[in-house]
Amino acid sequence: MLMERKSNMCKMHHHGKGIKTKKENVMLHGIGVSHGIGRGVLYRETTFVPVISREEIAPEGRPDQAQKYKNARQSAEEELQKLIDSLQAQGTDKAAIFAAHQEILLDEAMEEEILEAIGEGQSADSAVEDVYRAYAKRIARAKDSVIRERAKDLDDVRLRLLRNLQGVPDDLVPGTDGPCIAAAEEWLPSRIARLAAAGHVAGIVAEKGSATCHAAIVCEALGLPALFGVGEGLKEAPAGTRAILDAQAATLEVSPAEEQWREAGERVEQFRRAAAIARQYADRLAVTTDGRRVEICLNAGAVDLPPQSEVCDGVGLFRTEFLFMEQQHLPTEDEQYEAYAAVLRKMGGRPVILRTLDIGADKQLEYFPLPKEENPALGVRALRLCFDKPDLFRTQLRAAWRASAHGNLWLMFPMVGSLEDWRRAKQICLDVRRELEQQGAAVGRNVPIGAMIEIPSAALQADRLAAEADFASVGTNDLCQYLFAADRTNARVAAYAQSHSPVLMELLGRVAAAFEAQGKPLSVCGELGGDARAAAVLVGMGYKKLSMSPGNMPYVRQVICRSSMEELQSLARQVCAAATQGEAEELMQRFYQGVTRAPEEEAKCIHE
Ligand code: PEP
Numbered sequence: 001m002l003m004e005r006k007s008n009m010c011k012m013h014h015h016g017k018g019i020k021t022k023k024e025n026v027m028l029h030g031i032g033v034s035h036g037i038g039r040g041v042l043y044r045e046t047t048f049v050p051v052i053s054r055e056e057i058a059p060e061g062r063p064d065q066a067q068k069y070k071n072a073r074q075s076a077e078e079e080l081q082k083l084i085d086s087l088q089a090q091g092t093d094k095a096a097i098f099a100a101h102q103e104i105l106l107d108e109a110m111e112e113e114i115l116e117a118i119g120e121g122q123s124a125d126s127a128v129e130d131v132y133r134a135y136a137k138r139i140a141r142a143k144d145s146v147i148r149e150r151a152k153d154l155d156d157v158r159l160r161l162l163r164n165l166q167g168v169p170d171d172l173v174p175g176t177d178g179p180c181i182a183a184a185e186e187w188l189p190s191r192i193a194r195l196a197a198a199g200h201v202a203g204i205v206a207e208k209g210s211a212t213c214h215a216a217i218v219c220e221a222l223g224l225p226a227l228f229g230v231g232e233g234l235k236e237a238p239a240g241t242r243a244i245l246d247a248q249a250a251t252l253e254v255s256p257a258e259e260q261w262r263e264a265g266e267r268v269e270q271f272r273r274a275a276a277i278a279r280q281y282a283d284r285l286a287v288t289t290d291g292r293r294v295e296i297c298l299n300a301g302a303v304d305l306p307p308q309s310e311v312c313d314g315v316g317l318f319r320t321e322f323l324f325m326e327q328q329h330l331p332t333e334d335e336q337y338e339a340y341a342a343v344l345r346k347m348g349g350r351p352v353i354l355r356t357l358d359i360g361a362d363k364q365l366e367y368f369p370l371p372k373e374e375n376p377a378l379g380v381r382a383l384r385l386c387f388d389k390p391d392l393f394r395t396q397l398r399a400a401w402r403a404s405a406h407g408n409l410w411l412m413f414p415m416v417g418s419l420e421d422w423r424r425a426k427q428i429c430l431d432v433r434r435e436l437e438q439q440g441a442a443v444g445r446n447v448p449i450g451a452m453i454e455i456p457s458a459a460l461q462a463d464r465l466a467a468e469a470d471f472a473s474v475g476t477n478d479l480c481q482y483l484f485a486a487d488r489t490n491a492r493v494a495a496y497a498q499s500h501s502p503v504l505m506e507l508l509g510r511v512a513a514a515f516e517a518q519g520k521p522l523s524v525c526g527e528l529g530g531d532a533r534a535a536a537v538l539v540g541m542g543y544k545k546l547s548m549s550p551g552n553m554p555y556v557r558q559v560i561c562r563s564s565m566e567e568l569q570s571l572a573r574q575v576c577a578a579a580t581q582g583e584a585e586e587l588m589q590r591f592y593q594g595v596t597r598a599p600e601e602e603a604k605c606i607h608e
């Protein structure tokens, strides 16, 4: 059955907010999945809702029901085969998801139970409904998140079977008069693939879902711009109206003004051309024209790493809290150990920076309620919470140290605000290692221990941290939030968090210089590291390692491969000397356009 990869978490801010900008023009926010921008008429998916007959079937009618079930299974299998063929023709490797659906469909144990239920007088649809739901329920209780994800596949197959049983065709595609943005409460992966195959879907949007659900993976694999987790506000967006989906900005603009609509059309075209070119850099090493090698690492949050993990230089940020957020209970030491060891093994010797637990503020665990605070982002979160709950921290550190025997582990603490924080965390970490060694456990040697630089007080004393820590990684998401006093979860202040501002860039430059002076490794793992325009500035400042969500990698590789260090350094100097964010952005944009050049010219260079 299904063993699918999940993409890492990204862009968790702007969750489910909606602000009215004009009377009829509404801007909705969500979690941007995949890349790009799509423009089209909003289509609202009405989900197939099966009506299940619970009447007992007389003995003479039962063979008919059994035959009905077998026919439905046969046509469902044919549908899946068509889907697989069309996905393979599009050159994605995601057909495996639907091959796994075929396996579910043909599962002998389930078939036996269904036929048995029919033999006892249940109708074919109620037998399918009951058996599939029972299996899904059992799987949904599994500890392993990968197995739990399969419950959704069972739901997908169940609905396919029931639809076939009830003779509802699989051709419910939106009207073919131009591109559409397809909206639903929640998407099934097969449905997205089906819509994409129909060829005129410009974007996918959903009230629910996250960046790691299977539906998101399918969108990313098909290159469909998507926005998930928009919330209930999406229900109010009327079908048939125009909408612009910008996955990068994580927004859906409903009923845009004529000018915005036209402009979006141009951006769609530009994006298409740029994406095709950037894709050619997908597995190239990021080396400047004069030989500076920049490590391109992955931001991940789940044990199932995306395909890009095979060609990147390591995991630059493993957000361990997602493991906690996926569960219904605090993961045990063994569960954590298994997860961390699995990631380390998969990365086979390439570095994996494991960030210790960062919960609190916008990352809450339902089963582990934290006391209410007036300002949770300034409260007991991340490392502070770990200090407050030593058992929680020590359990995670024990798991991490044990896992370190399986690969190249680097350990990192989030939200370090002072040298006291740093020293205290490091001491606990070393105590745990000693304890394990005394117990005879195998722990890795030479595990670098580092700090995240994401609180301004840490950035301002980067020299002190560089003297003591083995390495650091800059979390620009939080650094920006705290530097500009702009809550990253509040869409209304998003414009105040000036992530391209010369002030932030200057500070990042000083952090780079401090680590360079000590010869210690430094990276950026906030969103800025995956923002190709900003990445050029960062490399120019001396950053040699950038960590990002997988979709950003080709763009960042492209800009690095097309520039010289001298050009990047000059850009960094100019950006830091700019007066405003607007000026800095103009410089960055001009540079980016210059190095990525006109598509024809670029395409020629690549084919030379
Ligand atoms: C950051 O703050 O930039 C970061 C990488 O951590 P997170 O986004 O998980 O807070």
Ligand code: MG
Binding pocket: 414, 454, 475, 477, 478
């Ligand atoms: Mg952070």
